[in-house]
Amino acid sequence: MYYYFSCNEECYLKVGGAYFSKIGKSVSGVAIDGAPLIEVLFPNGNCANLNFVLDEDFLSSPPSFATVCDISYGYLVNLIGKKNREGFCLYRQKKVGNTLVTVFNDSEAKISFDSDKKAAIESVDFEFSSVDISPLHISNRTFLSVAFIGERTLLNVYDDEFKTIFSRVCDEYSLRFGLTTTERLKDIAGHKVVTEWDAENGEFLERKREVTNEKDVNLFSLPDRIKPFAFLEELLVGGKYADLLTDELKEKAEDVKAFFGDFIGVTTPPQFKESSDVGVVYKTGERTYRVDYATFTLENGKISNFVIK
Secondary structure, three states, X not given: OEEEEEEOOOEEEEEOOEEEXXXXXXXXXXXXXXXXXXXXXXXXXOEOOEEEEOOHHHHHOOOOOEEEEEOOOEEEXXXXXXXXXXXXXXXXXXXXXXXXXXXXXXXXXXXXXXOOOOEEEEEOOOOOOEEEEEEEEEOOEEEEEEEEXXXXXXXXXXXXXXXXXXXXXXXXXXXOOOEXXXXXXXXXXXXXXXXEEEEEOOEEEEEEEEEEEOOOOXXXXXXXXXXXXXXXXXXXXXXXXXXXXXXXXXXXXXXHHHHHOOOOEEEOOOOOOOOOOEEEEEEEEOOEEEEEEEEEEEEXXXXXXXXXX
């Protein structure tokens, strides 16, 4: 089986006791038989070292420091180096209504809730440098919002039982008129997605979405081998994906959308797949993903057919 490894922090990887490679955000691959012990060593000491057995339990239910993606005949394992946070540190404390919310460090980042009726505490698996705690008034209800702000922002919304009912990583957010999130994607067109949300029956639903491009890209001028990626990225964000279809397929645009389903990303194929394949990423569980591979046919620069293998 072929395994690819990456990590948000530079580290050294040992497989079955033998040194394999220095890894980081770029991907390194290796063929592995059996279920060896994997050791992850962080040389600068900023993160705690990791170790795990690369067996079926790990692949099907990875721990909080890893995500696993089934890429067909192999797996992509993304490791998350968690910064060492020694001692106690108070990031933010604020009372919202009758609830005292505290974000602090005690060997790891945590958030606690204390009210007259209930108390709760949980870990925060997100790198942040500041915190904003605010009430959220939406759909005639009041919720509790906590933004963990770093390179990007993790926005969590909690109900009266301190259950997380909304969680999203975004680039900007606003609570001024309900809830609005802004995401800037690092894709071909540089999509900017602004989403307005409503709360209904205990869950948050998308009410309105505005998609714009921050890059001046003419999709039709792209090389044919790039157009399938651009098409899927437009389809993912709800952009003008139909413009890249032939007239015959354009009439079936909704069927095309249903065919691909609820995918979450697009990727290039690994080395053991055809170079013309386009990877379509689906979420399959908690920290687990799957890649299916699509092949596209183009006529006169537009997509006329596609299949998923």
